[in-house]
Amino acid sequence: MMPLPVPDFLKVPLARPVAVLGDGVSGRGVQTLLARLGAGSAVYDARGREFTPAAAGRHALAVFSPGFPPGHPWLARVLKAGGIGMGEMDFASLFWRGRIVAVTGTNGKTTLVEFLVHALRLAGLPARAAGNIGTPLSQAAAESDGSAGEIAVCEVSSFQAETLRHFHAEALLWTNFAEDHLERHGSMEAYFRAKCGVAAKADRVFAGSSVRGSGPEFCKLQNSGPDPIWIPDPIWIDTMGQPADPRLAGTAFEHYPQRENFLLGAAWWRAAGLDEGLLFEAARSFKAGRHRLARIAEHDGVAYWNDSKATNFHAVEAALGRFGLPVHLIAGGKSKGGDLAGFVGRIAPKVRHAYLIGETSGALASACAAAGVAHTVSETLAEAVRGAAAAAGEGDHVLLSPGFASFDQFRGYADRGEQFERLVDSLGAAVAKGAIPSL
DSSP states (O other): OOOOOOOHHHHTGGGSOEEEEOOSHHHHHHHHHHHHHTOOEEEEOTTSOOOOHHHHTTOSEEEEOTTSOTTOHHHHHHHHTTOEEEEHHHHHHTTOOSEEEEEEOSSSHHHHHHHHHHHHHHTTOOEEEEETTSSOHHHHHHHOOOOTTOEEEEEOOHHHHTTOSSOOBSEEEEOOOOSOOHHHHSSHHHHHHHHHHHHTTBSOEEEEHHHHTTOTTTOOOSOOSSSOOOOOOOEEEOOSSOOOOGGGTTSTTSSTTHHHHHHHHHHHHHHTTOOHHHHHHHHHHOOOOTTSSEEEEEETTEEEEEOTTOOSHHHHHHHHTTOSSOEEEEEOOBOOOSOHHHHHHHHGGGEEEEEEOSTTHHHHHHHHHHHTOOEEEOSSHHHHHHHHHHHOOTTOEEEEOOOSBSTTTSSSHHHHHHHHHHHHHHHOTTSOTTOOOOO
């Protein structure tokens, strides 16, 4: 592999070991990139070595994982010691020699990234997924051959976006904007401003309807606040209420909300001068990732749906919009903040009965009672599945669409979805109607 050029301002800091804050996926990606650069590193993590003031003094550069909010005391120690602090994605972007197409939004980011990579490869272009999708940009930069033509389709979370300084994308696709991550950002305005961190680093912005409609207090595309926000004039994509394109029939993008992802991706695809026919061909061969609103089984006339990746209110509302009749909904988990009563009030007409799990089950039960939603508090996911299966009749739908993070009872949303699928499988196609087994 050809050597990666080092920016002048990092040559002296990289001569000393670099402090890597966080020993998760992002931290390990940084270590891999530093090794390719021939730089040393020292890892600090809350579960291991503490980043003390003395430790901060031994490093001229600290690269931190997205889990560190800007006000974290470890980052303050970096600055107090006279060092440079950089987020993992920001640091990695300085060593990625190819092109970057960024994708952000409250929901739909991962699917859109995966689809665009699939489509670009079908078009014969070298592309790879990076960022919040699971492969850090630092890992991608370390593995790249340095080709300027390689395209990183980069999923950018609000946690990553709020600390970007050097990152640059030729385009940003901003899928949507809705309530999420208020436990980190504190307010919808602060959450929007965090997203603006990546929009300000893109040459062109393609934004969905809900971004435009999120409120004039957020969508003034001008300088505001103590830290100036600048967004290039966006290309607004009307993703709401668009008629179904017959060319998408039978694909992952046939129905809302995935149709919204396709419309946004298609707008960028056309602007980039790529063959639209190839995009529709890609849609026909694309398979969406697991745990995203998919029908997984039918037992005794009851359909079971796994939407475990729905970790915020907007995702649940989008999933419920798929069904013509009220559903048996399994929801709950670890709170990320937000207007719980407002959320339950909005979904009430779409829910026949709610089975509530996790840390938020008590608060959800109170909100359901106030909104007149029939509900049951379930100690476990197994109990919720058993209750929903017993109550559902032929033609009904049982939907796992939690609306909250999974880390109260599960290792992640994938673990939650896999456990749900195993529980549904255990119901068995041969189970006599009404004879629900112990799960």
